[in-house]
Amino acid sequence: MTDSKTGYASRPPHPLAEPPESFPYAPSREDPTLAAIAKTHDLWIDGEWRKPRRGRFPTLNPATGEELSRIALAGPADVDRAVRAARRALPAWADLPGVERARRLFAVARILQERSREFAVLETLDNGKPIRESRDVDVPLAAAHFFYYAGWADKLEYALPGGRKPEPRGVCGQIIPWNFPLLMAAWKLAPALACGNTVVLKPAETSSLSALRLVEVLEQAGIPKGVVNVVTGPGEVGAALVRHEGLDKLAFTGSTEVGKTIQAALAGRPVSLTLELGGKGAHIIFEDAPLSQAVEGIVQGIFFNQGQVCCAGSRLFVQEGILDEVMDRLRSRLATLRLGDPLDKNTDLGAIHSLPQWEKIRSYLEIGKEEGAELWQAPAEIPSRGWWCPPSLFSNVTPSMRIAREEIFGPVLAILGFRTPEEALAKANDSLYGLSAGIWTDKGSKIFEMARGLRAGVVWANCYNRFDPASPFGGYKESGFGREGGLHGLLPYLRT
Amino acid sequence: MSATRASKNVAPPSLEEEVFPPFPGRGVDQVGLEERAASLRTRSWKRETKTAALERAISMTDLTTLEGADTPERVRRLCRRALGPAPGLPLPPVAAVCVYPALVETAVATLQGSPVAVASVASGFPSGQLPLRIRLSDTRAAVEAGADEIDVVISRNAFLRGDLSRVEDEVAAFKEAAGGAQLKVILETGELGTFDRIARAAWIACRAGADFIKTSTGKVRINATPATALCMLEIARDFERETGRAVGVKVAGGIRTARDAIHYLAILHETLGPGALTNRRFRFGASSLLDDLCRQWRKQKTGRYQAPEDIPSD
Numbered sequence: 001m002t003d004s005k006t007g008y009a010s011r012p013p014h015p016l017a018e019p020p021e022s023f024p025y026a027p028s029r030e031d032p033t034l035a036a037i038a039k040t041h042d043l044w045i046d047g048e049w050r051k052p053r054r055g056r057f058p059t060l061n062p063a064t065g066e067e068l069s070r071i072a073l074a075g076p077a078d079v080d081r082a083v084r085a086a087r088r089a090l091p092a093w094a095d096l097p098g099v100e101r102a103r104r105l106f107a108v109a110r111i112l113q114e115r116s117r118e119f120a121v122l123e124t125l126d127n128g129k130p131i132r133e134s135r136d137v138d139v140p141l142a143a144a145h146f147f148y149y150a151g152w153a154d155k156l157e158y159a160l161p162g163g164r165k166p167e168p169r170g171v172c173g174q175i176i177p178w179n180f181p182l183l184m185a186a187w188k189l190a191p192a193l194a195c196g197n198t199v200v201l202k203p204a205e206t207s208s209l210s211a212l213r214l215v216e217v218l219e220q221a222g223i224p225k226g227v228v229n230v231v232t233g234p235g236e237v238g239a240a241l242v243r244h245e246g247l248d249k250l251a252f253t254g255s256t257e258v259g260k261t262i263q264a265a266l267a268g269r270p271v272s273l274t275l276e277l278g279g280k281g282a283h284i285i286f287e288d289a290p291l292s293q294a295v296e297g298i299v300q301g302i303f304f305n306q307g308q309v310c311c312a313g314s315r316l317f318v319q320e321g322i323l324d325e326v327m328d329r330l331r332s333r334l335a336t337l338r339l340g341d342p343l344d345k346n347t348d349l350g351a352i353h354s355l356p357q358w359e360k361i362r363s364y365l366e367i368g369k370e371e372g373a374e375l376w377q378a379p380a381e382i383p384s385r386g387w388w389c390p391p392s393l394f395s396n397v398t399p400s401m402r403i404a405r406e407e408i409f410g411p412v413l414a415i416l417g418f419r420t421p422e423e424a425l426a427k428a429n430d431s432l433y434g435l436s437a438g439i440w441t442d443k444g445s446k447i448f449e450m451a452r453g454l455r456a457g458v459v460w461a462n463c464y465n466r467f468d469p470a471s472p473f474g475g476y477k478e479s480g481f482g483r484e485g486g487l488h489g490l491l492p493y494l495r496t
Numbered sequence: 497m498s499a500t501r502a503s504k505n506v507a508p509p510s511l512e513e514e515v516f517p518p519f520p521g522r523g524v525d526q527v528g529l530e531e532r533a534a535s536l537r538t539r540s541w542k543r544e545t546k547t548a549a550l551e552r553a554i555s556m557t558d559l560t561t562l563e564g565a566d567t568p569e570r571v572r573r574l575c576r577r578a579l580g581p582a583p584g585l586p587l588p589p590v591a592a593v594c595v596y597p598a599l600v601e602t603a604v605a606t607l608q609g610s611p612v613a614v615a616s617v618a619s620g621f622p623s624g625q626l627p628l629r630i631r632l633s634d635t636r637a638a639v640e641a642g643a644d645e646i647d648v649v650i651s652r653n654a655f656l657r658g659d660l661s662r663v664e665d666e667v668a669a670f671k672e673a674a675g676g677a678q679l680k681v682i683l684e685t686g687e688l689g690t691f692d693r694i695a696r697a698a699w700i701a702c703r704a705g706a707d708f709i710k711t712s713t714g715k716v717r718i719n720a721t722p723a724t725a726l727c728m729l730e731i732a733r734d735f736e737r738e739t740g741r742a743v744g745v746k747v748a749g750g751i752r753t754a755r756d757a758i759h760y761l762a763i764l765h766e767t768l769g770p771g772a773l774t775n776r777r778f779r780f781g782a783s784s785l786l787d788d789l790c791r792q793w794r795k796q797k798t799g800r801y802q803a804p805e806d807i808p809s810d
Contacts, residue, residue: 010609012609014555014775015555015589016551016588016774016775017555018774019772019774019777020548020552023541023545023548023770025541025545026540026542026543288523290522290524290525292528293525293529293532294525296528296532297528345538442523462525462528463528
């Protein structure tokens with residue numbers, strides 16, 4: 001840097017020539033009072049808040065373990081009342097001109113946008129996900145789904161071949177998971193309502209708040225009473241809904257295990273079923289990939305929502321020539337991820353949603369080590385309260401290990417190598433699941449060749465975990481059947 | 497690949513082997529790059545850390561005037577501004593004053609014995625459309641006049657026609673002509689068209705001995721953008737990883753607000769780490785940016801904005 005021939009050597013050093021040791025960002029915390037959570041919540045049945053007869057249970061903030069509110073525990077009688085209300089509301093809602101249903105759904109979308117900050121804070125408090133994600137992904141996408149399906153409501157006769165106006169299915173039971181509580185409610189409600197169905201919605205017991213808040217939006221938008229009913233509680237409430245004789249259609253998003261039980265319970269009954277279940281997404285990096293962006297894609301693929309995503313890219317396949325380099329780059333990148341207070345706008349990685357989920361992830365970390373894989377975890381300061389898991393990489397993984405086959409649903413990545421595209425394809429398809437996959441390469445032809453061979457419902461190319469309401473989403477094999485999103489997402493809600 | 501690269505005993509691959517397709521690992525996906533760069537705009541430095549960030553940005557500024565109408569008097573004014581960006585405020589000096597070769601002597605005389613370096617553009621700036629011997633001789637002239645840093649342009653003509661060896665040879669020749677002065681190599685990214693080409697040009701400049709790689713001359717329509725800065729910082733990071741030599745990055749043209757400057761600092765911080773938050777690794781080539789940095793600094797300290805006329809214009 002210095003040379004006697006120039007003036008450099010003769011100059012005094014610049015006062016700020018030395019770098020700082022660290023340059024931390026300032027905490028930038030969203031105001032939790034924006035969510036204004038009531039102390040107790042009731043059941044929403046037939047356009048009224050009804051007190052539960054079986055009491056209430058607490059819902060916790062995963063980042064602190066503190067109670068946020070008490071949620072109503074629905075009993076079989078409440079479920080029955082909700083289904084009957086939906087049945088009564090059906091004829092009027094189904095006969096409403098499509099343009100009138102559209103008008104109300106557009107209003108839902110607009111009100112969600114207007115109240116987006118409130119919903120983002122609420123979702124982050126109840127779920128543990130970083131505010132950056134609830135603000136930039138969950139809430140805007142939920143609004144986008146209502147916008148998209150509002151557009152279909154008056155065009156259903158053009159949606160399908162034949163040109164006849166299709167009929168709604170009828171009364172739909174919808175059971176949704178805890179990983180994207182508001183977004184999954186939107187995925188389920190928007191197409192069902194656009195097609196003229198009525199709904200009994202069952203949120204996950206640990207994340208009911210945003211679905212209950214959504215009820216206010218539906219009311220404000222003029223959705224008539226009984227068209228949407230919300231029953232809250234644990235799995236037994238969902239089971240009561242599945243068993244109810246008054247259903248025409250059931251849609252479930254959640255674990256493969258519960259999905260199988262539901263399918264068995266519905267066997268022989270005239271209830272149409274769609275299942276969106278687990279996954280073990282294959283994320284394939286070829287040596288001609290744009291590596292800097294691929295590393296970002298890997299991070300997005302497995303650490304988005306702390307990896308608690310059914311389509312997470314949890315199996316990483318890297319072409320052998322760049323395996324060491326990708327590992328190296330990935331480790332340096334993960335060292336810069338910020339884990340902590342989900343309400344802080346600088347936070348990249350939030351809390352694990354619940355104690356049972358945290359225990360499950362912990363057990364898989366042990367299983368991986370016992371199986372002989374090598375665990376690396378990013379350095380992270382773990383808060384003293386709440387449930388947390390630092391970004392975790394397993395290398396030296398073989399395809400037969402449980403960590404490479406079973407869905408962990410956490411920030412844990414299993415890394416494997418491959419030599420040829422054929423080998424990548426064979427390894428990627430060697431799974432019980434078939435929900436999602438990703439490909440990184442500079443060659444368009446390779447993308448199409450791989451996508452054709454992958455047994456996965458969604459294939460992302462040079463990106464991962466991107467969602468659009470116009471694009472259908474769903475699985476192959478044990479990842480379920482039926483599609484949500486797009487024109488395909490209308491089909492499960494219409495009699496054709 | 498990484499194994500051979502990591503071992504320093506192996507002869508480096510030839511330029512053609514290295515940067516012609518597939519240019520392993522250093523191709524760029526535009527969508528991903530732009531999203532990553534944009535996502536860093538919301539990183540927050542506040543209060544004390546914001547004040548410190550603004551001071552860092554001032555210390556990284558190359559206060560620049562490159563007009564046909566420049567006079568020795570204007571350059572002297574600029575130099576005084578460089579030493580004390582706002583009279584009466586305890587702000588650090590800028591990194592350098594950047595002028596045309598004819599005005600280097602004036603700047604050298606004014607900045608004698610100060611920590612502010614004198615930078616001169618050269619090599620047929622801004623187009624580079626002159627014979628090589630003339631581009632080399634104006635480079636030497638600027639060094640002889642006392643410039644500490646030389647900002648040269650690559651021949652976009654040679655680069656875009658695919659004559660990469662010529663680009664590398666010319667940059668190496670500029671490096672030699674610059675002697676002990678720091679060499680900043682301007683890629684003129686606005687004329688290169690794609691991020692793949694920007695990455696490739698940046699890599700060639702690093703290989704040929706650049707001390708800094710710089711986005712733009714400020715004389716064309718498209719100047720520095722956050723995505724371009726990220727692209728070049730990633731090349732600097734990868735080059736250091738493979739060769740052990742740290743190369744700086746200078747963004748120039750169109751950066752006018754403190755908010756923009758802080759966005760660039762966040763990109764720098766996330767890509768190279770806090771150790772790169774110094775004017776040895778990063779520069780802003782700007783003129784009016786300094787005004788807003790001072791304005792925002794005073795706002796942080798006093799809680800109110802000052803009137804525009806309170807800030808001296810150079």
